[in-house]
Amino acid sequence: MMQDLVAGHRASPELLEFLSELFNASNRENDYCQTLLKLFDLYCSTGNFEKAGECLDRAAEVDPYESGHQKRLEMLRGKIDDNRFKVIASRFTTLNHSATEPAKNEELSLGSAALQDLMLQAEILVQYGMRSKAIERLQRIQELFPHEEEKNEDLQRLYLSAGMTPRYAGAVPVPPSAPAKTLNPVTAPPTAPLPAQHSSDADVSSLTRVAEITRKLNHQSNTNSVLSTAVNEIGSQWKISRCLAAMRKPGLPPATVQEYCAEGTTPGNSAALASVVAALQDLAIAKGALSIADAPAAPDLLSVRAQIAELGVTSLLALPLTDGEEQVGVLVLMHARARGWHSTDIVVLTALSEQIVIALNNAGLRRLVKNLSVTDEKSGLLKRASYIDLLLAETRRASQQGTPVSILLMQFGKRAAMLKEFGEDVVDATMEQIGQLFTANIRSNDLAFRYEMTSIAIILGDTAEKEGLLAVEKLRRLLGEVRLPGKDHPVALTAGLAEAVMRQQYDPVDIVTEVINRAEQALQEAIAQGPGKVVCVAPSNAAAAVA
Structure with missing residues (x-):
């Protein structure tokens, strides 16, 4: 309807700006992106290249893969500030880091994603007893990524967990006689829902969808958009009549309910949905994953039988949404016909319910940052x-979920010498440029801070020390674009890295105090060793310090 309105009137910046804000607030990403690109074309045609650059930057943040972005970027070359141009161009570094080698970099990016997806599928298959299918995935990894396990500890543990030894002399892998214990989950988002078919081949192919759904969930900025994305993706993937996701504390009415309805299914009455959500969450808390083949006749649903009939539900599956020990809501899949839920359906949906909770936490943290208005406008x-x-807040989340957190402190050049030689204004402008580059290239769940005048701190969520070192090298490469006036070499980066000691029994305040002190110690040691050095201070005595 809105597109029809636009088509019937002459395009104007004011109307398109209004629509872009409307689509953004409504979580309609595709419409938001397309409207921004129309604005880009309009601003370019009127010579307002600064506004055109802003539109391209926002559009690339939503979808850097949109066709034509490189052509649009070239239209801005020489027409906007050079630093601003570089920041926009950095949005596409993962796609085309070098203009002369796009195909090579695309291949590398796709290869890395394929490896993670294959590892994740094998991990899930191992954990839930589908060993033969896991071996098939690992053999595929061995074929596509030979000797990768020699430099990838997660893959080494995965081979051990599956009882497979990679061989490269043409021999068939021979599994050890005693299976190794299950490894920790691979650090990648889960894969995708399974249709309700019982074929193992169908199950495995469906696993690849969980990563895609998880990426969409983690891209959402508020509770309603996370839940709406979840029900729409799950509902369409499982081909069910209705899907509900609700936030609710036990004993209280639901705070919010999002509903997916298949074609031909009438949206439910809000009162009926609230009653069914409350009853099913209470049952799921008491019994775990709840599968009911004949909902109208189920004794447990006697109190909401009328609402079940009103919604036209014959079979359903309900999964609690839990954040540690806290019950936060419920995920419900409903079907108008009799339907049995295969065990693999429940396994993958349970993994997705966990990802929904993680996405809700991430959205809450991003909302906190936005509400506090603590971002420097110039550097980001x-x-x-x-x-x-x-x-x-990040430490509490990580403690509940059993994931690592690291702090990275970075010093750029020597503060006193830089101020003396270039002055405060130049140093500030350089740090703003570095900040823009870093904020455009770190992950959405990482947080970057202006720590001191010439230093930056980054909280690396879901990141252990080894991955933190890789992040340092990525950021160091970005600095290749930054020069101080009259210098032909990049600004020197010196860094200290510390991984937090995460234990359920430790107070988060003590964990934070200890890791801050250790990160600052690491930076001081790196500075003492000289420019360009990176020092990690391991938590050798940290357990005692925290306890």
Whole structure:
């Protein structure tokens, strides 16, 4: 309807700006992106290249893969500030880091994604007893990524967990006689829902969808958009009549309910949905994953039988949404016909329910950052005043979910010498350029802060020390674009890295205090060793310090 309205009127910047904000607020990403690109064309035609650059930057943040982005970027070359141009161009570094080698870099990017997807599929298959299918995935990894396990510890553990020894002399892998214990989950998002078919081949092919759904969930910025994305993706993937996702604390009415309805299914009455959600969440808390083949006749649903009939539900599956020990909501799949739920359906949906909770937490953290208004407009970096509060929030989340957190402190050049030689204004402008580059290239769940005048701190969520070192090298490569006036070499980066000691029994305040001190110690040691050095201070005595 809105597109018809636009088509019937002459395009104007004011109307398109209004529509872009409307589509953004409504979580209609495709419409939002397309409207921004129309604005880009309009601003270019009127010579307003600064606004055109802003539109391209926002569109690339939503979808850097949209065709024509490189052509649009070239239209801005020489017509906007060079630093601003580089920041926009950095949006596409993962797609085309070098203009002369796009195919090669695309191949590398796709290869890395394929490896992670294959590892994740094998991990899930191992954990749930589908060993033969896991071996097939590992053999595929061995074929596509020979000797990758020699430099990838996660893959080494995965081979051991599946009882497979990679061989490269033409011999068939011979599994060890005693199976190794199950490894920790691979650090990648789960894969995708299975249709309700019982074929193993169908199950395995469906696993590849979980990663895609998880990426979409983690891209959402608020609770409603996370839940709406979840029900729409799950509902369409499982081909069910109705899917519900609700936030609710036990004993209280639902705070929010999002519903997916298949074609021909009438949206439910809000009162009926609230009653069914409350009853099913209470049952799921008491019994775990709840599968009911004949909902109208189920004794457990006697109190909401009328609402079940009103919604036209014959069979259903309900899964609790839990954040550690806290019950936060429920995910419900409903079908108008009798339907049995295969065990693999429940396994993968349970994994997805966990990802929904993680996405809700991430959205809450991003909302906290936005509400606090702690971002420096010029550099995009968060102000140091919010550093401890956000680190504490990230530490609590990681402690509940059993994931690592690391702090990276980076010093750029020598502060006193830079101020003396170039002056405060030049140093500030350089740090703003570095901040723009970093904020455009770090992950959505990482938080970057202006720590001191010439230093930046980054909270690396879901990141252990080894992955933190890789992040340092990525950021160092970005610095190749930054030069101080009259210098022909990049600004020197010196860094200290510390991984937090995460234990359920430790107080998050103590964890944060200890890791901050250790990160600062690491940076001081790196500075003492000289420019360009990176030092990690391991938590050798940290357990005692935290306890």
